Amino acid sequence: MIDVGTTAVNVARALPLDFSGTVATCSLLVAAELAERSGVEVLVCGGRLRGGDLALSNSIAQAFFADLHADVAFLGSGGINAVAGLTDYHLEEAAVRKTILRNAACSYALADSSKFDRIARHRVAGVDELTGVITEAPPPPSLYQAITRKGGVVVLP
Template identity: 40%
Template sequence: MYATERQQQILDVARANGRVEVKDLADQLDVTPETVRRDLTVLERHGLVRRVHGGAIPVERLGFEPGISDREQVLAGEKERIAKRALDELPAGGSVLIDAGTTTVRLAEMLPQDRELTVITHALPVAMVLATRPGITLHLVGGTVRGRTLAAVGPWALRDLADIHADVAVLGTNGLTVEHGLTTPDLAEAAVKQAIIAASHRVVVLADHTKLGRVDLARVAPLAAVDTLVTDSGVDAAVAAEVEEAGVRVVLS
């Protein structure tokens, strides 16, 4: 097992159980405690866990939300494949609302040069990618910019989105379950995501497998609001089946 795979497994266990212990992880992974401690140090450096005596706690349990630079380094390959597969969900022409997130930025980077689209976004990284792109008519939603996600939120953003009706919305999420639908750590971003959904004819959610089965503080929408979920092949088959039974088309990358 590569170090990155082991670290992802440690993170999955931490998120599922609420914390991890060095000794238990060493036994489960058949590695030395020193190896586990190095892995936890890497995860903490990326802003994903907080070290405590004898183990670590995922930042979600502490009320922390990783910044965009930290999240860009996590599951980069999976996000790349998800974004590439999501291109098939976009119209040949027309309008697309692109949400904030590391996977949606990758999607923006991959938009075909010869496709004419109107893109609306509240995410500064997405806007920076597309601002000079030929064939793209870009509309930037205003508001108060959150430092952690570089996304505009608040009353201005909600007013802008209320005047829009896009063909497709490409949405990111921090958590997705059948019971609680889409969730995210921040209430202001949840409100903007709700407005994006309301402003779109179709909703496509991009989420790597670690987001499925996770619940965060702020509820965005029930799964009934989602048309398609694009995720990676690491998703648990039973979880994917539950999502499909709830009426969402699941696409694996």
């Protein structure tokens, strides 16, 4: 499962050209990025379309992901903080992310350094509920410790 946002689109682009499998997403941009790849089945949820990042969300999207189980989920974020955890600005997207998180064997937050110590309005999960965080820069020490305290990893380029 690949969530919404610019980093999520970059994850889709970074999939090896010989990747074969199913990708479920609530992002029309992610779906478009993968649509022409042979060997990739793209599943797109329904729901209310939000302009800008072309994200789909609401109870329809949540029900779609409630019926799917994934090996790996890549979750976008509005912010990530040692105490508040993974947060988002959009209530419906936070609810969809919670559902995705529950149904994935592994889950990684996608958070560039601008998201560090930012707290958005709606909580998605504690950092200890994530397999790890994928980012381009080392997080602040308090966030790094919160992520790794229970075995989570920080993935850097």
